[in-house]
Amino acid sequence: MRVLLLGSGGYIGRYVADHLLADPAVQLTELGRGDTADVRFDLSTGSPGALTRFLDAVHPGVVINCAGTTRGGARELTRHNTVAVATVCESLRRSGCGARLVQLGCSAEYGPSQPGSSTAEDAIPRPGGPYGVSKLAATELVLGSGLDAIVLRVFSPVGPGTPPGSPLGRLADTMRRAMQAGDHELRFPGLGAQRDFVDVRDVARAVHAASLSAAQGVVNIGTGRAVRMRDAAGVLARVAGFGGALHDVEGHPLRTVPHPSGPSGLHSAGHGRGEHGPETPAGAVGYAYPDGCGSWQQADVRTARDRLGWRTRIGLEESLADIWMEAACRI
Template identity: 80%
Template sequence: MTVHLHWFLPTGGDGRTLVDRHAYTDGGITRNRSGGIAGVRAPDIAYLTQIAKAAERLGFEAVLTPTGTWCEDAWLTTVALAQHTERLKFLVAFRPGVLSPVLAAQMAATYQRITRGRLLLNVVTGGDSVEQRRFGDHLDHDRRYARTAEFLSVVRGVWSGRPYDFQGEHYQVEGGLTALPPDPLPELFFGGSSPAAGPVAAEHADVYLTWGEPPWQVKEKIDWIRRLAEERGRTVRFGIRLHTISRDSSREAWATADRLLADPAVHLTALGRGDDADVRFDLATGSPGALTRFLDAVHPGVVVNCAGATRGGARDLTRHNTVAVATVCEALRRSGGGARLVQVGCASEYGPSQPGSSTAEDAVPRPGGPYGVSKLAATELVLGSGLDAVVLRVFSPVGPGTPAGSPLGRLAEAMRRAMQAGDGELKLSGLGVQRDFVDVRDVARAVHAASLSAAQGVVNIGTGRAVRLRDAAAVLARVAGYAGNLHEVDAPHGIPQRPVIGAPRGEATIAEQLAAAPFPYPDGCGPWQQADVRTARDRLGWRPRINLEESLADIWMEAACRI
């Protein structure tokens, strides 16, 4: 097997963090025209030439060049660098939906003649709907892949050297032709893990690309694409994109990795209503002007908004979840700092979903209660603000700090009291509800990744796996050492369905209150919830790491220590 090694061309800027902010924008819409961002090296032609020459001298076959709002144009940049190199090839990323396929075929043919055959093409169908709309592309995820299939059919047809006709849903071409076909034909690189992407890769790609994932996941994807290609009588090669750390010893390499993950250059300033905040400020009642003055004073690179309320009437929820976000957006618009906004949303914005389904970011939101409505309104404010912003829709967070009044917090408390009283049976109801539980520490990692990325729009944060509350209760019992029986009962008549936690003696016990709640999750999502988390993987490079048992063990430890 022959291994081909490629390097990366940082056309958005270069630096020493794991994921860099971009050189001229700080990752934001507001441009910094006075100079580059501190700690990020600008992608000027002199610096990129140094990288290209070094890659060529060290024996790399090609350099991958990204595409997107925050990068220099890949076609123009690389054809300029080709004049400073002799053998190095350029893997040019481009989006099929933003230019004509016949024009793309012509550009590739011209490029091959100018560079003497040093073009490779990386087809980026696009995973970020906000970024796509910025370029005028309003198709949904699956239709973008269908259009890519037509696009590549036209490109290859035009390269045949004969007039090419094509009639499809997205393209109609009559006599498509280039003056001279490219020689050699550029190889097509293609990535995508969704069901819509696989057949396109199998039909058109020369090389299928995947991210650096656990070996078993990579094997699954390779086997999948290879099978689809064989069904079409084709052979596809495979490539993988990895970030490497090279040091003199393994210990030094891991120490560098830990430093990158810790990101010690980050300085946090916390605003909030509580005593533990660095600066006391109530977003629900404070003025945008006051917040703007604070932002201009500290000049943050990123603003993370995770403030809000989960309980209360519609008026209070609107004030804390929607008005507060409007204040943040207005303050950021007025501020001259160009900070990036990471808004922490929630899965309640989607509302109920079909059991067995995975909810993707393009699902139509239908919140099932005032909490979800207030959070969805906040998301719409962020997306329509014109700011450099991303909304993380967090599914069901668990782990350290889980409120005692939450369903799992109440379950742990009921179990603690049962063990304290020596009860051998715990009666519960509503355990058929299924939720996508994600540890709060994984959520924190997602916020960090979103802060440093250029992702826009909405990104789901979950595990991609629904778990029955019944199964979570069994795991909690195991980690707690509760040897009694968990007995699921129907909700008895006459007991209120909205239990009051901490009821005094003589009223319903915790166990009775849990048994009274047929749907112990007041999030308006009904009996089923499961996230489609492919966008978080593809756009943020994020995956959950902490399993549910560890999260539940932390919930139990806090409940066991509660007096």
């Protein structure tokens, strides 16, 4: 199977590339803006005609689009997340390769959801910020393109290589600097928010499964379990050996020992369709979590299980340990 991977230099794209390269049945070509790509091409500025000629020359059976950005203003987000996808769709329509498109979307397209609930693919999207809007517009372009296409709405990806600008990446870096400085008090915002954290290596497996399947439309990629940031932070502190006190921005102390609700120390509020809601209102610290999704997000992952045969394999504690290992290397 010949696969063209767009955005191979990004956080998720790197793991998708590694996973595909491990499959001897895959012939992989990487296209992106970085020097490591086989072919350099900027989707946000390149013409559909140029990409069409490349598609006709390479003739892939599958095109996987991991390209995009999470930072910048509305104009930059639109250019990299929406205009780029319009270029991909138009090029595939013009090309004679007939490739299947696997587009990476994100949970920010849904926006805030009711605490205790699980968000299914038929939920009405209400993105809470320009990033989610730009990604939702890309999804609508793909779904309306008439192509053989699937959109994977990835919830909160974590694991090795987690960007330092993401909440857990920033927390690990903050903890590293506190330990370097000998600080025993660490304050961090947004610890009341609850998110569905999915390991980036499991996401790469989902992308591979989607490329082989006949499924179309939108498919959620998550664990089906929302975890409080304060519980994730407590496990990260234990993994790191940080014995000090962690506080949220409102000054409420955070225990740095595992929560008694489970062997991993991660308290999950809600499973499957979200039968069990949170014990207290999430996000009570009054912090606006940066993804525009409010205090709670949890995926309904039944479609991924039923249509892709995909389930997560890597637990959050392992993901956090790998995040800390990378952060510790910078000490």
